[in-house]
Amino acid sequence: MRASIVAGWRTPFCKAGTALKDLTAIDLGKLAVRELIARSEIDPHEVDQLIFGTVVHNPHAPNIAREVGLATLPKSVPAFTVSRQCASANQAITSAVDLIERGYARVVIAGGAESLSHIPITVSDPLAQSLTRAAKAKSVAGRVGAFRGLRPRDLLPTQPQIAEPTTGESMGEAAERMAKENRISRQAQDEWALRSHRLAAQGTSDGRLLTEIAAVYVPPDYQVSDRDNGIRTDTSLEALAQLKPVFDRKFGSVTAGSASPITDGASALLLMSDEAAGALGYQPLGHVVSYAYTALDPGAQLLQGPAYAAPIALDRAGATMEDIDLMEMHEAFAAQVLSNLQAMESAEFAERELGRTKPVGHPPLESINVMGGSIAIGHPFAATGGRITMTLLNEMRRRNAGLGLITVCAAGGMGFAMVVEAA
Numbered sequence: 001m002r003a004s005i006v007a008g009w010r011t012p013f014c015k016a017g018t019a020l021k022d023l024t025a026i027d028l029g030k031l032a033v034r035e036l037i038a039r040s041e042i043d044p045h046e047v048d049q050l051i052f053g054t055v056v057h058n059p060h061a062p063n064i065a066r067e068v069g070l071a072t073l074p075k076s077v078p079a080f081t082v083s084r085q086c087a088s089a090n091q092a093i094t095s096a097v098d099l100i101e102r103g104y105a106r107v108v109i110a111g112g113a114e115s116l117s118h119i120p121i122t123v124s125d126p127l128a129q130s131l132t133r134a135a136k137a138k139s140v141a142g143r144v145g146a147f148r149g150l151r152p153r154d155l156l157p158t159q160p161q162i163a164e165p166t167t168g169e170s171m172g173e174a175a176e177r178m179a180k181e182n183r184i185s186r187q188a189q190d191e192w193a194l195r196s197h198r199l200a201a202q203g204t205s206d207g208r209l210l211t212e213i214a215a216v217y218v219p220p221d222y223q224v225s226d227r228d229n230g231i232r233t234d235t236s237l238e239a240l241a242q243l244k245p246v247f248d249r250k251f252g253s254v255t256a257g258s259a260s261p262i263t264d265g266a267s268a269l270l271l272m273s274d275e276a277a278g279a280l281g282y283q284p285l286g287h288v289v290s291y292a293y294t295a296l297d298p299g300a301q302l303l304q305g306p307a308y309a310a311p312i313a314l315d316r317a318g319a320t321m322e323d324i325d326l327m328e329m330h331e332a333f334a335a336q337v338l339s340n341l342q343a344m345e346s347a348e349f350a351e352r353e354l355g356r357t358k359p360v361g362h363p364p365l366e367s368i369n370v371m372g373g374s375i376a377i378g379h380p381f382a383a384t385g386g387r388i389t390m391t392l393l394n395e396m397r398r399r400n401a402g403l404g405l406i407t408v409c410a411a412g413g414m415g416f417a418m419v420v421e422a423a
């Protein structure tokens with residue numbers, strides 16, 4: 001049984017604290033799924049499962065998939081949440097493929113949502129323990145006593161960081177380290193960032209990126225948000241060169257311009273078996289041929305996962321890089337994109353890291369991220385995988401392309417790659 005991707009839409013991707021700031025990840029997920037159901041005209045009773053990704057979990061509603069499903073699908077449709085950092089929507093999509101190919105589901109909705117405008121603020125462990133003791137205390141004195149021994153700093157709120165729990169290193173610091181180790185220059189990073197904005201601006205003005213976006217009317221005054229708001233039509237190499245390094249202020253090269261911004265957004269895709277597509281009258285956009293997840297030591301080149309995952313996904317598809325017509329690579333940082341492309345070109349990397357006699361290779365640059373990438377469009381962690389899948393499939397159709405490749409790097413040293421074939 002083959003799994004097909006039939007349709008997909010997303011909200012606009014907006015910088016955190018801007019147009020979508022009043023919507024939670026659950027709100028954004030509901031909007032994406034509602035829009036997918038309305039536009040694809042799928043009967044919600046046909047859906048067998050909802051799978052949704054999120055990275056920054058809401059502690060009060062940890063299974064975001066179920067919350068989204070309860071508002072959009074019959075209550076009898078089971079739903080589960082997946083988390084594989086920046087590859088979370090990719091995990092939702094490949095889990096959907098697995099369910100369909102095993103014959104356990106015919107029709108699945110998969111996607112992801114992230115609101116980085118709503119980061120949960122929690123309390124320190126000592127304060128949490130004191131609060132629990134106070135709640136159990138039987139007297140006023142016991143309640144007051146529960147807080148004895150707390151230091152002023154225990155009262156400070158805590159927030160999740162975009163950092164590796166094992167090493168303490170932030171993604172930005174890891175990108176900075178990769179830039180240094182792989183000798184990726186500041187100029188090369190700025191050029192990639194400029195390319196990302198120029199191509200995304202082009203894809204917006206000619207309407208290609210807009211076709212994947214469903215406008216959002218944001219309560220309470222229902223202002224319309226219908227396009228990604230981080231794309232800069234006004235940026236230039238000169239403007240990028242002026243920006244100060246963020247993660248290593250003295251010797252660094254990674255700036256706000258060459259990093260993906262902190263973003264809100266959601267995406268949702270409709271997948272079904274070929275048999276269901278035929279029976280329900282859907283023309284698939286593409287089939288998932290293969291995929292691969294890899295992991296490396298987070299203390300090594302944290303965001304180099306794509307260079308390890310791509311050759312495995314290609315092998316599993318029985319294809320080589322020469323067969324790939326179009327590629328979408330998640331852009332966490334320009335330094336990460338360029339480090340991965342460099343590794344893919346390198347015979348030495350292929351031999352040392354992969355035990356291969358030939359470099360992995362990559363398609364010509366004109367076939368990679370042809371409408372820009374996460375640096376310009378934005379990166380709501382768990383929604384990005386849905387965006388790049390739809391960007392790729394829609395563009396493959398426009399170009400009459402045969403095979404496409406997706407790669408994503410993810411925290412924890414993980415990498416993802418997926419080969420899709422046009423239907």
Ligand SMILES: CC(C)(COP(=O)(O)OP(=O)(O)OC[C@H]1O[C@@H](n2cnc3c(N)ncnc32)[C@H](O)[C@@H]1OP(=O)(O)O)[C@@H](O)C(=O)NCCC(=O)NCCS
Nearest residue numbers: 086162171172235239240246255256257259260261262332
């Ligand atoms: C890098 C980062 C810290 C920057 O955050 P920020 O300071 O809020 O970013 P801003 O958008 O405000 O940009 C900072 C400045 O650079 C300017 N700038 C950013 N991109 C620019 C561009 N392409 N051209 C010109 N100027 C630009 C902004 O205008 C702003 O200038 P101002 O201070 O004069 O207003 C943040 O985006 C980040 O942490 N990104 C990485 C996220 C991450 O780790 N993701 C995980 C990846 S897997």
